Amino acid sequence: xxxxxxSQKGNIGCVVPLHREVAIGxxxxxxxQAGVTLEEFQEHVK
Numbered sequence: 001x002x003x004x005x006x007s008q009k010g011n012i013g014c015v016v017p018l019h020r021e022v023a024i025g026x027x028x029x030x031x032x033q034a035g036v037t038l039e040e041f042q043e044h045v046k
Contacts, residue, residue: 005034 004042014033017026031041 003034007035009035 001016001018002013003016004011006012010032012035014030016022016030018035022030031038
């Protein structure tokens with residue numbers, strides 16, 4: 001799935017696999033592409 005986000009720097013897009021589980025390296029890569037810190041991600045996952 002292609003997810004898009006609009007930020008102050010412009011539009012950001014990244015491809016996210018639609019699996020129940022995603023490898024930690026893949027998740028970190030997705031977060032980096034999206035400009036999201038691990039802490040920001042963790043705030044929304046609980």
